[in-house]
């Protein structure tokens with residue numbers, strides 16, 4: 001079986017390795033670095049920079065632990081260099097995995113000629129034609145940049161001027177000097193993570209969000225906790241605020257909000273979402289259907305409207321997350337090799353790497369209310385937990401949501417290491433476990449995971465360590 005994959009992000013590269021392991025002859029086409037958005041301009045670089053700002057915060061608070069460090073300073077340029085080193089090591093790792101699994105990496109831009117043929121404009125100027133039995137499209141997404149925001153740094157997918165006033169996450173991750181002030185348009189995951197990062201680097205941040213709360217699809221209590229921390233750090237947050245006009249001047253950006261109020265800053269970060277990227281693939285030539293939002297349409301097996309051509313990741317209408325893309329890549333690879341696996345989207349973890357972290361799976365409490373699902377909740381504050389007191393991170397809580405049969409249907413965590421803690425409840429939602437089953441598991445002490453155990457017990461009013469007032 002010969003397989004050609006276009007795009008070596010998490011969707012494409014994991015599919016390539018899985019298909020090779022299953023015996024396929026695989027060629028993967030990538031026009032930039034392997035690892036895609038996630039590794040080069042997404043998950044890994046943001047979290048590498050946030051790791052630096054975490055060290056900064058810890059260092060600034062060291063005296064609370066009896067450690068004195070009078071000379072803490074931060075250098076964004078060196079943080080960027082460290083981030084780039086992390087990326088290049090991981091890029092080499094993927095290239096090595098390709099080599100060791102016999103995956104042929106072709107560096108260039110691919111497009112469809114017919115349902116079996118991909119033409120590649122190689123980066124060295126030559127053209128190569130690849131004929132295969134099956135094709136996987138995994139070309140990802142790009143930031144949404146409506147014209148009114150005057151973002152013009154990226155032309156023909158190349159960053160022309162990373163020093164622009166109006167930037168996206170791509171340029172933000174390459175800034176070596178923090179701006180004095182920055183308006184962040186969009187209080188979603190990227191806006192909150194990068195907003196808090198640049199605030200900790202010394203920038204005066206104003207987050208402008210259209211919805212009534214930041215992280216609009218997450219639990220209200222969770223968003224409130226994050227907002228409380230942002231206020232403590234003097235990050236301004238304007239919710240229920242739309243942008244009506246943007247003017248770019250030599251000195252900075254002037255934003256007029258829908259309510260007439262104006263804001264000025266040195267820079268503006270545009271983080272209002274991403275859109276599937278299928279530009280130049282020639283989908284129309286082979287008749288691949290796309291939906292009105294520009295996602296490629298696929299069936300349950302991730303096959304497009306053209307037999308033998310599959311699509312995964314940010315290109316299709318599933319959550320734009322790296323772990324979703326890689327899971328879909330693996331499923332598509334198995335299906336191209338003759339299996340009939342169905343995409344499993346029941347328990348998708350959602351993580352925000354702010355401080356405190358936010359992590360959720362399944363449905364939120366307000367979603368349960370809106371959908372009329374009978375539910376019960378259990379919760380537990382980190383403040384009451386030994387481990388949280390030990391590490392000095394006491395803000396936040398765990399909230400568990402169960403249905404009328406005690407089956408765990410959702411969880412929202414805000415607090416220390418929330419993103420790692422979420423794995424346990426994700427497994428529970430995936431396997432359909434009840435609060436009683438998971439609560440019966442002995443959790444190690446002292447750990448943050450005990451907050452989950454206590455919240456599970458609290459569903460039945462049996463949390464031993466929860467402080468509740470019974471008058």
Ligand SMILES: Cc1cc2nc3c(=O)[nH]c(=O)nc-3n(C[C@H](O)[C@H](O)[C@H](O)COP(=O)(O)OP(=O)(O)OC[C@H]3O[C@@H](n4cnc5c(N)ncnc54)[C@H](O)[C@@H]3O)c2cc1C
Nearest residue numbers: 007009010011031036037038042110140313314320321322
């Ligand atoms: C700032 C930021 C932070 C993020 N943080 C997280 C996070 O913490 N956790 C998380 O789960 N997700 C995160 N994401 C989302 C995550 O990066 C994406 O969901 C994921 O990368 C999608 O994977 P993909 O394989 O579909 O596409 P991509 O990773 O976008 O890869 C597509 C690849 O295709 C290549 N390509 C495109 N067209 C062609 C062509 N014609 N020929 C050849 N190659 C082509 C591109 O160069 C790219 O390498 C973040 C995104 C951003 C922007």
